[in-house]
Amino acid sequence: MSVSFDKSQTRENLMRAFAGESQARNRYTFAAGLAEKNDLQVLQGVFLFTAGQEEQHAKVYYDLLEQLSGQTVKVDGTYPVDLFPDVLSHLRAARRNEYQEFEHDYTGFAKVAKEEGFPEISHIFSSIARVEKSHGDRFGAFADLLEQGKLFVSDVECRWMCLNCGHVVEGTMAPAACPVCKHPQGYFIRWEMAPWGVPLK
Ligand SMILES: [Fe+2]
Ligand SMILES: [Fe+2]
Structure with a gap:
């Protein structure tokens, strides 16, 4: 038709x-x-x-x-x-x-x-x-x-990236503030969910 x-x-x-x-x-x-x-x-x-x-x-x-x-x-x-x-x-x-x-x-x-x-x-x-x-x-x-309260907390060690400055930290939780740019925890994203993330070497 x-x-x-x-x-x-x-x-x-x-x-x-x-x-x-x-x-x-x-x-x-x-x-x-x-x-x-x-x-x-x-x-x-x-x-x-x-x-x-x-x-x-x-x-x-x-x-x-x-x-x-x-x-x-x-x-x-x-x-x-x-x-x-x-x-x-x-x-x-x-x-x-x-x-x-x-x-x-x-x-x-x-x-x-x-x-x-x-x-x-x-x-x-x-x-x-x-x-x-x-x-x-x-x-x-x-x-x-x-x-689940896991936006900034993980059961296992993982990488977190600050969406403001790109600083990456490792641990079971995102820091309260980015040690580099001082932006608060709300800016952090799990590395595997970060935009344009690639496997870290
Ligand atoms: Fe759409
Ligand atoms: Fe959509």
Whole structure:
């Protein structure tokens, strides 16, 4: 079945995806502010890093609507109200929403796009669905550590990196303050979870 783009369900799905990504970016930016207030700069970083990727997803979807430029697209969608007082609830909600996009929304949109004769758009939906799965995994991993009191404490000796200055320390817990830049414990991340970390020699 081939459908013209301006009458397709896919154009609505692209707009829904754009709206969803735009909102996710904002929700994560707000959650990042809450994490900072709670001296959890490592989680602030996780939220902001992911927010930046949601912005890029939004751009990819929006650009695919280019041929409708100047028009409007009406959409009917549901969007989460995630206004929680604590960071853990935000991590859990983020995980839930990411998995919802992966398992339901984008996987369904990919199927519709394929059926309507837009294989490239279908491929984009499937690819971003997999990114959202990795986002869900990441939020879930940090939620577990926070809930178990293990964000800055480990059962075994491990390496910790200060996200502010890059200083690496070894031990069963992150120091109360970085010995180099004096930034507090909240800046420390387990080495294996650090951005652009490579195996230390
Ligand atoms: Fe996204
Ligand atoms: Fe995501």
